[in-house]
Amino acid sequence: MKILQVNSSKFEKDCEELSKKIKLSKISFSNVVGIPRGGVPVAVRLSSLLDLPLSSKIDGKSLIVDDLIDSGSTMKKWLPRKWISKEGVWDCAVLYTKPHSPKVSFFSEALKENDWIEFFYEEKTNDMEGHVLRILESIGENPLREGLKDTPKRVVRMWEEIYGGYGQDEKELFRAVFKSDLDEMVIVKDIPFYSTCEHHMVPFIGKAHVGYLPNGKVLGLSKIARLVDLYSRRLQIQEELTKQIAESLDKNLNPFGVMVVMEAEHLCMSMRGIRKPGTKTITSVTLGSFRDQDKTRNEFLRMIKND
Numbered sequence: 001m002k003i004l005q006v007n008s009s010k011f012e013k014d015c016e017e018l019s020k021k022i023k024l025s026k027i028s029f030s031n032v033v034g035i036p037r038g039g040v041p042v043a044v045r046l047s048s049l050l051d052l053p054l055s056s057k058i059d060g061k062s063l064i065v066d067d068l069i070d071s072g073s074t075m076k077k078w079l080p081r082k083w084i085s086k087e088g089v090w091d092c093a094v095l096y097t098k099p100h101s102p103k104v105s106f107f108s109e110a111l112k113e114n115d116w117i118e119f120f121y122e123e124k125t126n127d128m129e130g131h132v133l134r135i136l137e138s139i140g141e142n143p144l145r146e147g148l149k150d151t152p153k154r155v156v157r158m159w160e161e162i163y164g165g166y167g168q169d170e171k172e173l174f175r176a177v178f179k180s181d182l183d184e185m186v187i188v189k190d191i192p193f194y195s196t197c198e199h200h201m202v203p204f205i206g207k208a209h210v211g212y213l214p215n216g217k218v219l220g221l222s223k224i225a226r227l228v229d230l231y232s233r234r235l236q237i238q239e240e241l242t243k244q245i246a247e248s249l250d251k252n253l254n255p256f257g258v259m260v261v262m263e264a265e266h267l268c269m270s271m272r273g274i275r276k277p278g279t280k281t282i283t284s285v286t287l288g289s290f291r292d293q294d295k296t297r298n299e300f301l302r303m304i305k306n307d
Contacts, residue, residue, distance in 0.1 A: 002112070006119045014095050014108040015042060019049035021106050022063070022093060030061035035078050038067035041121050042095055064092040068117055072102040128156045162196065165233030173227055174252040176220035185296070187211035188224045189304045197268045198235035206264025206280070208242075209304040212249055213256035213289055213296070219249070238264055238283050246285035257288030259300050 006014075022029075031053045034043025042065045047054040050063070058064065058080065069075055075092065083091040093106035099113050111117070129152035136143040136151065143151070189209040197204055208228045231244045246260040261284045270277040289296045 002114060003116045003118055004111070006117055008120050011041075011095075011120065012045070015045040015049060018042075018093055018095060018106060018108040019046055021108075022046075022050060025106070028061065029063040030059055031055035031063070033058050033062045033064050033078075035064065035066040035075060038119070039065050039094075041119075042067050046093070066092070066094045067119065068096045068098075069094045069101045069104060069107075070098050071100075075102075128159070129153055132156065161233075162194065163233055163235070165230045168230045168233075170227065170230060170248050170252070173223045173230070174219065176223050177217050177253065178220070179216065180214055180218045181216070182214045182218060185211050185213050185300065185303075186218060186221075187300065187303055188221055190306070191225050191228050193228050193232040193262070193264075195232040195234070195236045195238075195241060195264075197266060198237060200268040200272070201235070202267040202271070204236075204238060204264045204266040204268070204281075206262060208245070209261045209300075210245065210249070210258075211260075211290075211300050211304075212253065212258045215253070215255045217253060219253060224249075238262060238266070238281055242283040242285050246287055250287050255288065257286070257290040257292075257296060259286045259290040259297065260284065261301075261304060 029050070029052055032043045032047045032050065033055050034040040043054060046052070046063070046065055052063065055062065058078070064075075064079060064083065066075055069090075069092075072090070075090065075094075079090060079092060089103045089105060091105050094104055095108045096111050096117060097104060097107045097109075098111055098115075132152035132155045133143045136148060141148060143149075187209065188211075189207075191208040191210065192206075193208050194203060194205050196202070210224050210228065227245055227248060231241055231248070242260050242262045245262075246258045249255065249258045249260075261282065263280050263282045265278065265280055269275075269279055286297060290300060291297070
């Protein structure tokens with residue numbers, strides 16, 4: 001993640017750039033409305049640059065502005081439906097957009113996917129403890145009561161641990177590769193893993209079985225378990241997680257074949273929704289000889305079977 005510091009001079013420059021694009025459109029606006037909270041400083045500056053009154057109420061000719069559009073969820077709460085065209089372009093102005101964001105009529109700069117913005121007028125836009133505190137408030141809790149006073153700090157420390165895979169590079173693991181003339185499969189089975197469902201942000205927990213047929217080189221055994229950890233410690237779906245581990249081994253070792261089997265219980269099925277505790281999901285990915293040869297694949301399955 002790259003943190004971009006937006007100081008007052010950059011903010012001024014980008015507001016001027018945005019105002020030029022709005023003027024070039026020759027659209028007549030009646031006033032400027034800033035989306036709370038980040039859009040307010042932008043609205044104040046554009047009000048001056050465009051010589052338009054600042055307003056808190058949206059009318060048919062309002063210019064609605066924000067500092068950043070990410071998922072678009074905040075903007076959607078404020079944007080009247082007619083402000084979204086059939087082509088999916090949102091009739092509003094923002095300083096910064098992301099590649100995955102809804103398209104908008106006016107913007108100053110397109111950011112990269114993992115860029116994180118820090119504005120000079122905000123104490124800390126990535127104040128994770130503050131975000132947790134607001135979540136506690138939104139579910140009806142009192143974050144200041146005795147049992148919850150330190151919960152935001154604890155949650156942030158936990159997130160740093162369970163989502164630590166985002167800060168790791170698989171290339172570091174594959175430095176522990178050794179030449180070998182071994183022509184029998186290597187299997188590390190029953191590797192415990194803990195991951196988080198990207199749909200509901202609740203855990204799924206299980207074990208992984210990883211095997212490959214060497215082609216002149218082998219990977220240190222502990223690194224296979226670390227590879228499972230690296231991809232598990234992210235928001236995931238089990239199908240994609242299984243694929244990522246298999247493809248990483250295939251790309252970095254170039255073996256004759258790779259097979260990965262993962263089995264897990266998903267708490268999004270156990271504690272909510274259908275509520276079926278004990279249900280297991282099994283996924284597998286086969287590459288190379290494991291896909292092409294039944295004998296090789298069946299040997300792997302026999303060896304990971306727990307009697």
